[in-house]
Amino acid sequence: MELSTIAGQSIPTFPLYSTDEKAIPLLGFGTAEYPFGASIHTLKETILEAIKLGYRHFDTAAIYLSEQPLGEAISDALRLGLIKSRDELFITSKLWCSDAHHDFVLPALKKTLQNLKLEYLNLFLIHWPLSLKPGKYEFPFQKEDIVPFDPKSVWEAMEECQGLGLTKSIGVSNFSCKKLETILSTAKIPPAVNQVEMNPLWQQKKLRKFCEEKGILVEAYSPLGAKGTAWGTNRVMECEVLKEIAQAKGKSLAQVCLRWAHEQGVCALVKSFNKERMKQNLDIFDWKLTADESHKISQLPQCKGFPGAAFLSDDGPYKSVEEL
Numbered sequence: 001m002e003l004s005t006i007a008g009q010s011i012p013t014f015p016l017y018s019t020d021e022k023a024i025p026l027l028g029f030g031t032a033e034y035p036f037g038a039s040i041h042t043l044k045e046t047i048l049e050a051i052k053l054g055y056r057h058f059d060t061a062a063i064y065l066s067e068q069p070l071g072e073a074i075s076d077a078l079r080l081g082l083i084k085s086r087d088e089l090f091i092t093s094k095l096w097c098s099d100a101h102h103d104f105v106l107p108a109l110k111k112t113l114q115n116l117k118l119e120y121l122n123l124f125l126i127h128w129p130l131s132l133k134p135g136k137y138e139f140p141f142q143k144e145d146i147v148p149f150d151p152k153s154v155w156e157a158m159e160e161c162q163g164l165g166l167t168k169s170i171g172v173s174n175f176s177c178k179k180l181e182t183i184l185s186t187a188k189i190p191p192a193v194n195q196v197e198m199n200p201l202w203q204q205k206k207l208r209k210f211c212e213e214k215g216i217l218v219e220a221y222s223p224l225g226a227k228g229t230a231w232g233t234n235r236v237m238e239c240e241v242l243k244e245i246a247q248a249k250g251k252s253l254a255q256v257c258l259r260w261a262h263e264q265g266v267c268a269l270v271k272s273f274n275k276e277r278m279k280q281n282l283d284i285f286d287w288k289l290t291a292d293e294s295h296k297i298s299q300l301p302q303c304k305g306f307p308g309a310a311f312l313s314d315d316g317p318y319k320s321v322e323e324l
Contacts, residue, residue, distance in 0.1 A: 010285050011054065014267070016123075016169050016192040017215035024090055024123070024193075026262060027282065028057035030221065030271035036139065037065035039273060046273045047073035051082050053278055059195075059219075059269050060116075061094035061127055062108065063139055067115035075117055091118065094127035094173060095158075097141070098134050100149060105157035109166050124167035125195055126154060129179045130311055130318070139310070146316035151179065152186050159189045169193070173219075174308075177210040184214065195219035195269070197306050199236050200260055200297050208264065218266040224257050225305055233305055241300060245293050252280055259284045260297055 013023035029050045033039045039046070047058065047070055060066045070091070077083050093116070099108035109124060131149040132141055158170045171193030172183065184190055194211055198204045198220035211218050225236030236242065237253060246253040254277070261268040262284060270281040289297070308324045318324040 010282065011056065012262075012285060014217060016217060017190070022087070022090070022122075022168075024217065024267060025055075025057035026267045027055070027258070027284070028059045028090075028092070028219070028267060028269040029055040029278075030269045031058060031060045031066035031070055032064040032271065033066075033273070036063060040065055040069060042273070043069035044073045044076070048076055048080075048082070049275055050278055051077045053275075054282055055278075056088060057090040057092070057267075059092045059221075061125075062096040062099070062112055063094070063127065063137060067093060067112055071116035071118065086118065090122045091116065092123040092125065093121055094125045095154075096137055097128050097130045097132040098136050098145075100126060100128075100131040100154050101134060102150070102153040102157045104134055105154060106161060106164075106166075109161050113166065120165060121167040123169045123171060123193060124158065124161060125171045125173045125193065126158065126175075128174050128311065129172070129176075129324075141310070143313040143316060146311070146313050146318075148317050151182050155183050155187055159187070162189060171195070171216070177207055180210065180214070180216070190214065191216055193217050193219055193267075195221055197222045197304070198261065198266065199223045199225055199305070200242060200257055200300055201225065201236050201239065202302055202304050203264075203298070203300075208266065212265070220261045220266045220268045222305055223261050223268045223270065224254050233303075235303060235305075239300065241296050245289070245296065248293075249287070249289075251287070255280055255284050256289070259287070259289055260294070263289060263294065 011025045011027050013025050015023045043066055058070055060070050093112045095108055129149055131147050133145045133147055161167050162170050169192040171191040173195040175194050194216050196204060199222060208218050225233055242253050242256055246256045258268050272278050308321055311324050312318050
């Protein structure tokens with residue numbers, strides 16, 4: 001993995017495959033809080049604080065209701081001189097399932113750019129390999145709104161977005177090896193990124209190997225297990241092996257999880273709106289796990305945190321988690 005470091009920052013970066021886009025910072029700041037929009041009134045100030053601390057990679061999505069506060073924070077950061085140019089930031093957003101139809105992709109991206117007050121995204125992702133009836137932005141959604149997903153035509157529209165310069169890179173989120181193969185079989189531009197749930201208790205070894213072979217960077221969401229969300233659990237934060245490693249290292253358990261993710265060659269997306277923890281999450285690059293510690297983590301029993309039950313329906317395209 002070729003690494004460089006952002007000037008004046010300690011966050012390593014990685015050049016994305018299939019694009020001449022600037023390198024992606026390998027630690028990103030997530031802006032989703034469930035229920036979506038829960039912190040909308042304080043989010044702008046939180047993001048400004050993150051920029052002051054050194055975060056330069058921000059992850060949002062149409063469904064999160066965080067695009068607008070992020071856009072306001074970017075405008076304020078420029079006005080206050082916290083950054084000299086928008087080009088210093090790496091901004092990702094995602095296409096929601098109700099817009100996962102060929103003719104809705106470009107209008108959805110234009111709406112996202114309007115919300116963010118930006119001329120381009122650095123990365124635009126298909127949020128889920130799923131389509132819903134157009135017009136609604138809601139999660140959870142009604143099962144009867146699930147309709148067949150046409151990956152080929154949706155991906156063609158994503159490629160058009162990159163061709164128009166409205167996003168520098170395109171990718172996917174929550175895609176399995178099989179669904180990536182479907183995209184790759186017809187893609188003119190392969191996905192640069194696959195953003196998936198990943199942490200020490202859900203290590204995604206098979207998927208990571210596949211993505212590495214195809215030149216697709218894996219981004220890890222819920223790297224600490226997403227405690228406090230509707231789908232998250234306390235299993236990661238209460239894992240005895242991780243607690244022991246953290247104690248031996250004099251680090252927090254969260255730092256151990258993030259360092260582990262970094263050493264797997266993925267980009268980790270952190271989400272804390274607590275200033276002290278935001279600082280701690282940045283402090284993972286000047287120390288390493290020992291071979292023994294890494295081995296212990298590799299042996300942890302695996303358990304998926306987000307089962308995707310909301311996407312399953314007897315009448316829909318996915319009747320089981322395996323199909324999804």
